[in-house]
Amino acid sequence: MNKHSKIFFTAILSQLLAIAAFAQAEKTDLSLSISYFNSNNHVQYLVAHAKSKIDGKFQMIPNINLSFYIATEDAANLLGKAVTNDKGDALLFIPPTAKDEWKKSAKVSFIIVSQKTKDFDEAKGNVEITKAKIQIDTAADRKITATLMELKDTVWTPVKAIDVKIAVKRLDADLNVAETPTYATDSLGVASADFKRDSLPGDSKGNLTLIAKVEDNDVYGNLSAEKIVPWGKSIKYYTEFDKRTLFARRGKSPLWLELLAYSIVVAVWGVLIYLFGQIKKLKQLGVN
Amino acid sequence: MESLAKQQIIEDLLPQKFGKAGKIWVGILLAFCALGFVAYCLQLKNGLVVTAMRDYVSWGIYISNFVFFVAISLVGSLITAVLRLTQAKWSTPLTRIAEIIAVSAITFASIIIVVDMGRPDRFYNLFLHGRLQSPIVWDVIVITTYFFVSILLLYFPLLPDMAIMMKHKDVTGMPWLNKMYTFLGSFWKNTAGQIHISEKAINILSITIIPVAFAIHTVTSWLFATTYRPGWDSTNFGAYFISGAFLVGAGAVVVAMYVFRRSYKLENYIKDEHFDKMGKVLVLLALLYLYFNVNEFLVPAFKMKKSEEEHLMGLFTGEFAIVFWFAISTAMLIPILILITKKGRKPFPAFIAGILVVIGSWFKRYLIVTPTLLHPFLPMTDVPEVYKHYFPTWQEWSIALGSLAGALLIITIFARIFPIIPIQETITEIEEHEQA
Numbered sequence: 001m002n003k004h005s006k007i008f009f010t011a012i013l014s015q016l017l018a019i020a021a022f023a024q025a026e027k028t029d030l031s032l033s034i035s036y037f038n039s040n041n042h043v044q045y046l047v048a049h050a051k052s053k054i055d056g057k058f059q060m061i062p063n064i065n066l067s068f069y070i071a072t073e074d075a076a077n078l079l080g081k082a083v084t085n086d087k088g089d090a091l092l093f094i095p096p097t098a099k100d101e102w103k104k105s106a107k108v109s110f111i112i113v114s115q116k117t118k119d120f121d122e123a124k125g126n127v128e129i130t131k132a133k134i135q136i137d138t139a140a141d142r143k144i145t146a147t148l149m150e151l152k153d154t155v156w157t158p159v160k161a162i163d164v165k166i167a168v169k170r171l172d173a174d175l176n177v178a179e180t181p182t183y184a185t186d187s188l189g190v191a192s193a194d195f196k197r198d199s200l201p202g203d204s205k206g207n208l209t210l211i212a213k214v215e216d217n218d219v220y221g222n223l224s225a226e227k228i229v230p231w232g233k234s235i236k237y238y239t240e241f242d243k244r245t246l247f248a249r250r251g252k253s254p255l256w257l258e259l260l261a262y263s264i265v266v267a268v269w270g271v272l273i274y275l276f277g278q279i280k281k282l283k284q285l286g287v288n
Numbered sequence: 289m290e291s292l293a294k295q296q297i298i299e300d301l302l303p304q305k306f307g308k309a310g311k312i313w314v315g316i317l318l319a320f321c322a323l324g325f326v327a328y329c330l331q332l333k334n335g336l337v338v339t340a341m342r343d344y345v346s347w348g349i350y351i352s353n354f355v356f357f358v359a360i361s362l363v364g365s366l367i368t369a370v371l372r373l374t375q376a377k378w379s380t381p382l383t384r385i386a387e388i389i390a391v392s393a394i395t396f397a398s399i400i401i402v403v404d405m406g407r408p409d410r411f412y413n414l415f416l417h418g419r420l421q422s423p424i425v426w427d428v429i430v431i432t433t434y435f436f437v438s439i440l441l442l443y444f445p446l447l448p449d450m451a452i453m454m455k456h457k458d459v460t461g462m463p464w465l466n467k468m469y470t471f472l473g474s475f476w477k478n479t480a481g482q483i484h485i486s487e488k489a490i491n492i493l494s495i496t497i498i499p500v501a502f503a504i505h506t507v508t509s510w511l512f513a514t515t516y517r518p519g520w521d522s523t524n525f526g527a528y529f530i531s532g533a534f535l536v537g538a539g540a541v542v543v544a545m546y547v548f549r550r551s552y553k554l555e556n557y558i559k560d561e562h563f564d565k566m567g568k569v570l571v572l573l574a575l576l577y578l579y580f581n582v583n584e585f586l587v588p589a590f591k592m593k594k595s596e597e598e599h600l601m602g603l604f605t606g607e608f609a610i611v612f613w614f615a616i617s618t619a620m621l622i623p624i625l626i627l628i629t630k631k632g633r634k635p636f637p638a639f640i641a642g643i644l645v646v647i648g649s650w651f652k653r654y655l656i657v658t659p660t661l662l663h664p665f666l667p668m669t670d671v672p673e674v675y676k677h678y679f680p681t682w683q684e685w686s687i688a689l690g691s692l693a694g695a696l697l698i699i700t701i702f703a704r705i706f707p708i709i710p711i712q713e714t715i716t717e718i719e720e721h722e723q724a
Contacts, residue, residue: 052339173430246421247421248421249419250417250418250419250420253419253420253421254421257420257421258420261420261426261429265429265433268437268496269433269499271492271496272433272437272440272496274435274492275440275444275489275492275493275646276440278485278488279486280442282447282475282476282485283475284480285477285479285481285482285485286474286475286476286477286479286482287475288478
């Protein structure tokens, strides 16, 4: 290799290294966070969120492979894996196999780890929660109480001064039971609200679903409890499905259409059958 | 006509054997039918992929042909029923021509709709599982009904002629024909009772066929108008279709009148006055159809809604402009200009005008069906380029031409077997005239 060749290859190599270094510098940081959910005190799940600052704005990152761990990032403590959706979220139900680790302490931590991709380096996120539960109950005069308890060592202890949302569960959102959306718990861990929604449409029996929620709490995560009460207005839902309409399936045409159509067909074909009969009559006259 | 003896009328109007020209004509028609049959066999074997119809243009020249056939079949109700009920005696020589055109057209309308089906073996499902709410089911019912009404309207006036033909077996020269006449009309003895029943039946049919004929083409128009698409979303469609149908039907009768008059030397029966009167009818119908066309295009063009703009401009100045203006000119404007003068209503110019009406009307049907399908409300995206245009394949042309040849063949064969002008009615009319 002559001198010029050496210079040429050195230049190429340095360029390639520069491009590689630039490409590496292009990688942005992936921010991972995790939320804990406890629904009705028996369905527990984790939701991981992946986002990154792109062009000066945080954007949700889809298609990130995440591994979920409990307590420590060991293979033995792996809860499962999930991939973030278009909103940058990945959901994982806590499996029964985590029972032993779960029971070890009143406080539990969860860790998520993302795999390295061409756009992002490996990232981690974690959350520590204190085990807690919420109960919802009703009393006379449509009074609703929600009781929040946390686990201290092995004893369930009331938690005070925590905002609890008490609402009626609707199709897409929660509806306040009165003017105030949240109620603080007292020293007994109880938050009380009066139900002031008269004639709220319920199901066919007038049932409504009440819900008590602790949302995005730094210590307890997201807790919720539901109770069905017959405080709503009974609604018979009317649906056009499978009724006699112009757009219904075969055999479900409107009666007026059937009457009209069949009357016309019978009338016209009655005339035709009569005329075919006249041909027979003509034949008889010809024979006679 | 007064000078013609009864025997002379019978001799003139009895069916005649095909001459050389007739045989060539039948041969040509058979060749087209055979080509259409071969193309249809290929379509059956390979599926509708042999056509140019794709996701967007799912109705091509088959459905255009169907609408054309249904339209032309309406002439039976116009000439036979309307003119009969209005006591227009001059139309007598034309009634059978009109009725056989109606029968042959409605027969091939039924056939071509099956041809358009990708799986004709599943046709019976339309009867087993059809929805009464669907205009397609109404169309099936009304086409079947119209077919039988037309057959009866052809058959009843034919009975007295059948008896005449049996008396002249030697003229037909074919034993199987004589057997058919015997089977169809040997019972006709021309008694007062039979004549009374026959006339009553014809009157009932003449009344019945009018609403059925209106229904058949209105329902056909609703196949389009009940679909929300540019060009079809119209409350004008029923009347628009019916006026157009009467026009093309009348045009076809004028053409047939000229051909039969020339071929069978029927100048004493299909006279210049018939062309004159039919010419006036054609002008009236062309003006009526033109009026509906103005309504159909001018009003949407005045508003020029964005969703319809592409479709309308495609017709006025775009890719369909040549066909559009050709159809408007040949189906309406030029025939009006020809037939508006007395000279223009002479047999030959009227024949030319009739041909123009028929050809223009076929293209008009094509313009009703296809351009709309190429201009959906939502833009066509992610489809191959061929989906955005439509030009029929040779199989489609062959089948369409085969069906047209088939319809003409039925008329030709009918004229060979039966008198194309009612013999008995002509004799009766002359006798009544002489007595008066």
